[in-house]
Amino acid sequence: MTDTQSDRLRLFHDDLVRAVSSTPGVARLVPSYREMLSRSARAVFGNDVPEASGIDIVVRRAGTTIYADFYADRGFSTGTITDAVHETVHKIAQADCGADSPGGLSGWGDITIKVRILGIS
Amino acid sequence: MSNNGDDTLDVPDEFPEDEHLRASYGRLEDVLADYRGSSEPDEIAGSTLKQRIMDIVQQESLRGPSTELVSPRGNRFDVTTSAIRAEVRGVIDGIGGLRARRVGLRCVDESASRFDVEASLTMAPTQSLQRVVPQLRAAISEMLNGTFGIETASIDLRVEDIYDD
Numbered sequence: 001m002t003d004t005q006s007d008r009l010r011l012f013h014d015d016l017v018r019a020v021s022s023t024p025g026v027a028r029l030v031p032s033y034r035e036m037l038s039r040s041a042r043a044v045f046g047n048d049v050p051e052a053s054g055i056d057i058v059v060r061r062a063g064t065t066i067y068a069d070f071y072a073d074r075g076f077s078t079g080t081i082t083d084a085v086h087e088t089v090h091k092i093a094q095a096d097c098g099a100d101s102p103g104g105l106s107g108w109g110d111i112t113i114k115v116r117i118l119g120i121s
Numbered sequence: 122m123s124n125n126g127d128d129t130l131d132v133p134d135e136f137p138e139d140e141h142l143r144a145s146y147g148r149l150e151d152v153l154a155d156y157r158g159s160s161e162p163d164e165i166a167g168s169t170l171k172q173r174i175m176d177i178v179q180q181e182s183l184r185g186p187s188t189e190l191v192s193p194r195g196n197r198f199d200v201t202t203s204a205i206r207a208e209v210r211g212v213i214d215g216i217g218g219l220r221a222r223r224v225g226l227r228c229v230d231e232s233a234s235r236f237d238v239e240a241s242l243t244m245a246p247t248q249s250l251q252r253v254v255p256q257l258r259a260a261i262s263e264m265l266n267g268t269f270g271i272e273t274a275s276i277d278l279r280v281e282d283i284y285d286d
Contacts, residue, residue: 006159033152036180037173058151067148078200079192079270086196114148115198116187120208120268 009057012096012108016055019088020068025076026085027121029054030069063110064093071121082115089113141186149177188226190234190269200269202226208268209240212260218248219257222281229274236271241279254278 021029034056056067066089072078090111097107153174187199206224213221225239238261244250258276265271 033149033177034156036177037153037156037170056148056152058148058155060151065151076268077193077270078198078268079190079196082192082196082198083194086192086194113196115196117198117200117204118184119201119204 008096009059012092013055013057015092015096016057016066016068016089019092020055020070020085023081023084023088025073025078025081027071027073030071030118032056032067032069059108061109063112064108065112065114067114067116069116069118071119072117074120078117081117085115086113142181145181146178149174188228189231190271191232192270205265205269205271208264209238209261212264213240213242213257216253216257216260218245219243219253220284234269234271235274236265237275237277238265238273239277239279241281243282243284244280246283246285250280 017029020026032054035054054069058065058067068085068089072081093108093111184201184203186202188202188205189197189199191197205226209224210221213219220243222241222243223239224241227237227239229235229237240261244253257278261276262273265273
């Protein structure tokens with residue numbers, strides 16, 4: 001992956017984190033595997049991890065898989081939250097594909113979204 | 122499984138039989154392949170990376186299995202089974218004179234998120250079994266449906282003990 005493609009992936013990731021974090025019913029994201037691999041274990045497993053991303057993006061020729069792990073707010077339907085997350089992710093992916101993609105990564109292909117709710121808070 | 126000392130960075134070749142752990146390992150394998158293929162500014166030693174991989178594996182093990190559910194629009198999603206059990210326990214504990222013990226879930230129809238629920242509890246001697254059981258069944262059913270979209274096929278309640286404290 002070129003630096004430009006990496007930058008684009010990072011921007012896509014950051015957009016997803018912002019959007020999913022602000023989806024109604026999403027209480028908080030947890031550190032993604034990627035974040036846990038690249039940061040110190042102490043920071044990852046600390047009680048207060050405000051910068052936790054909680055989203056892994058795996059891009060393959062066959063398509064893109066997006067993993068979102070989070071805690072849900074009490075009082076919300078987890079299924080409704082999941083549907084909202086799906087809608088948000090697809091909107092961002094479509095907007096991103098419509099933009100210029102100088103890195104040559106023309107699109108994210110078929111997107112599979114894997115939502116996992118770790119608990120109700 | 123290969124074992125080349127501290128520099129071994131592969132996830133195990135032979136995944137456990139547990140479906141949940143296999144899915145987690147599959148994800149870890151993909152993320153790890155991307156991580157190793159990308160140019161990280163803060164490259165870390167192999168032994169440190171191995172430790173972090175093991176941290177992820179341990180964390181997944183602690184989270185335990187997940188239950189697959191279906192959203193109103195048909196999107197499949199996972200909820201940790203411990204989270205569902207905790208909510209059922211919360212309903213039981215929320216009724217005066219009852220204390221939750223074990224909670225079990227068994228999928229009856231995956232496509233419809235339909236489950237059998239088993240819960241054991243202890244009860245205060247002042248509590249009326251005849252009065253509380255229908256109330257408890259209704260409360261558990263309502264919570265499972267409202268929070269997780271789970272339809273309860275049956276709710277089996279078992280009073281294991283009468284407590285007096």
